[in-house]
Amino acid sequence: MPHLFSYDFRYDDNGYETETSRKQLDVEDSVGNIYLDSVEPSSLKYGGDIDDSKHRLFRDKHEQFLRSMIGGLPSGFKVLDASQPWFSLWCLNSLSIMGCDIDDELQSRTIDTLKPLQDPEGGFCGGNRQLPHLAGSYAAVLAITLVGGEEAYRIVDREAMHRWLMTMKNADGSFSMHKDGEVDVRGVYCAMVIASLLNIMTPDLVRGAAEFIGRCQTCEGGIGPFPGVEAHGGYTLCGLAALEILDRFDTVNLTRLARWMSARQLGFEGGFNGRTNKLVDGCYSYWVGGAFPILQKALERAARDDYLYDRAALQRYILACCQDATNDMGGLRDKPGKSPDLYHTMYCLVGLSLSQHYVGVDPNAKKLEDKTSVYTVPVRMMQWDVSPPQKLVLGQQSNAVVPVHPVYSIPFRPLAACVKYFYSLPPLSGSLV
Ligand SMILES: CC(C)=CCC/C(C)=C/CC/C(C)=C/COP(=O)(O)OP(=O)(O)O
Numbered sequence: 001m002p003h004l005f006s007y008d009f010r011y012d013d014n015g016y017e018t019e020t021s022r023k024q025l026d027v028e029d030s031v032g033n034i035y036l037d038s039v040e041p042s043s044l045k046y047g048g049d050i051d052d053s054k055h056r057l058f059r060d061k062h063e064q065f066l067r068s069m070i071g072g073l074p075s076g077f078k079v080l081d082a083s084q085p086w087f088s089l090w091c092l093n094s095l096s097i098m099g100c101d102i103d104d105e106l107q108s109r110t111i112d113t114l115k116p117l118q119d120p121e122g123g124f125c126g127g128n129r130q131l132p133h134l135a136g137s138y139a140a141v142l143a144i145t146l147v148g149g150e151e152a153y154r155i156v157d158r159e160a161m162h163r164w165l166m167t168m169k170n171a172d173g174s175f176s177m178h179k180d181g182e183v184d185v186r187g188v189y190c191a192m193v194i195a196s197l198l199n200i201m202t203p204d205l206v207r208g209a210a211e212f213i214g215r216c217q218t219c220e221g222g223i224g225p226f227p228g229v230e231a232h233g234g235y236t237l238c239g240l241a242a243l244e245i246l247d248r249f250d251t252v253n254l255t256r257l258a259r260w261m262s263a264r265q266l267g268f269e270g271g272f273n274g275r276t277n278k279l280v281d282g283c284y285s286y287w288v289g290g291a292f293p294i295l296q297k298a299l300e301r302a303a304r305d306d307y308l309y310d311r312a313a314l315q316r317y318i319l320a321c322c323q324d325a326t327n328d329m330g331g332l333r334d335k336p337g338k339s340p341d342l343y344h345t346m347y348c349l350v351g352l353s354l355s356q357h358y359v360g361v362d363p364n365a366k367k368l369e370d371k372t373s374v375y376t377v378p379v380r381m382m383q384w385d386v387s388p389p390q391k392l393v394l395g396q397q398s399n400a401v402v403p404v405h406p407v408y409s410i411p412f413r414p415l416a417a418c419v420k421y422f423y424s425l426p427p428l429s430g431s432l433v
């Protein structure tokens with residue numbers, strides 16, 4: 001049948017439906033060129049003696065890249081002055097995941113960087129003399145956890161942090177990112193991560209948070225930033241991880257969530273996109289990939305069941321497409337054609353780790369009955385098992401990196417030390433628990 005109009009408005013002059021569909025074909029071209037002469041991921045699954053440069057983690061180059069950034073950021077970075085805790089987290093976490101040494105000098109430099117960023121009224125600012133911010137506080141607390149040690153832990157004023165978090169809290173259970181700032185699921189996640197790490201998770205702080213996240217689940221099944229807005233990978237990780245901390249998976253429909261999450265893995269590229277009909281991006285290896293182990297726990301799937309995505313295909317995308325074999329600079333990136341940066345370096349490495357190491361929780365483990373006590377939190381945090389047989393390293397075994405916690409995105413060892421320290425402290429004065 002001829003089209004109703006003489007000009008078919010569904011397509012542009014070049015025959016593409018939308019700008020994104022044109023970009024999608026460009027991505028498939030560049031990824032296809034890289035995959036052209038590489039072996040199918042299934043035949044590389046268990047590693048071995050194949051010296052395949054397309055599936056080798058360029059550890060040395062990445063370490064050099066990270067250490068050069070720590071040595072001094074290029075002057076163009078001054079526009080990111082408000083992201084100082086994030087720079088600390090991206091560098092320290094990437095190094096930790098690759099098993100690199102975080103020595104005393106790096107520890108004391110981190111302390112010197114973060115200490116002045118704490119606001120006297122509680123919380124950390126992104127840069128000197130700025131407003132305390134939930135995302136900056138999240139990154140600062142994780143960076144402190146990564147360097148570890150009492151001197152680092154003692155920077156944090158827990159009482160002030162709790163008071164400040166309470167001032168960020170809204171009546172509907174959500175949190176504002178800063179005073180008069182935006183309200184979305186990131187706020188709940190950042191607040192729950194901080195509170196669970198510092199042992200300040202009081203009932204007044206958590207009240208209504210799980211219900212708010214439940215209202216952010218959309219008709220597609222994923223979680224959006226706030227009620228009524230499109231589901232996105234970043235907010236889905238935030239929502240699901242916060243529900244895991246709260247032990248409140250009851251506020252979302254897990255079947256619809258699982259379907260939406262599984263649809264994020266792109267059949268050709270192997271990596272994830274962040275929302276329907278959008279492009280693959282290496283950072284979703286964590287924002288979406290990291291949600292699968294949590295989903296597994298929520299669905300109480302048996303320890304022998306694999307995640308609901310193709311782990312080898314994701315590793316192929318990260319190793320073959322998010323590294324630039326033609327450039328000595330190091331660092332990982334969003335997709336071919338993009339430049340590497342610290343943010344993508346960390347999130348690609350977190351995603352790589354989570355797809356190599358199956359981290360699961362035995363559904364038959366004794367359920368913690370009392371959901372309101374803060375003392376069930378550290379047990380739940382460290383309940384994950386990192387050594388079941390489903391370890392899967394694409395390429396050589398030397399590609400294996402350190403296992404990370406899906407909720408906190410950092411390795412288990414520094415996390416365990418931090419939990420041990422903060423949960424040996426007395427409860428907050430005036431705390432309800
Ligand atoms: C703790 C914390 C602060 C978490 C942040 C989580 C979060 C929202 C991550 C998503 C970041 C991201 C790549 C957005 C891109 O949106 P886009 O619309 O540019 O890209 P798209 O086309 O891939 O959707």
Ligand SMILES: [Zn+2]
Pocket residue numbers: 281282283284334344
């Ligand atoms: Zn990205």
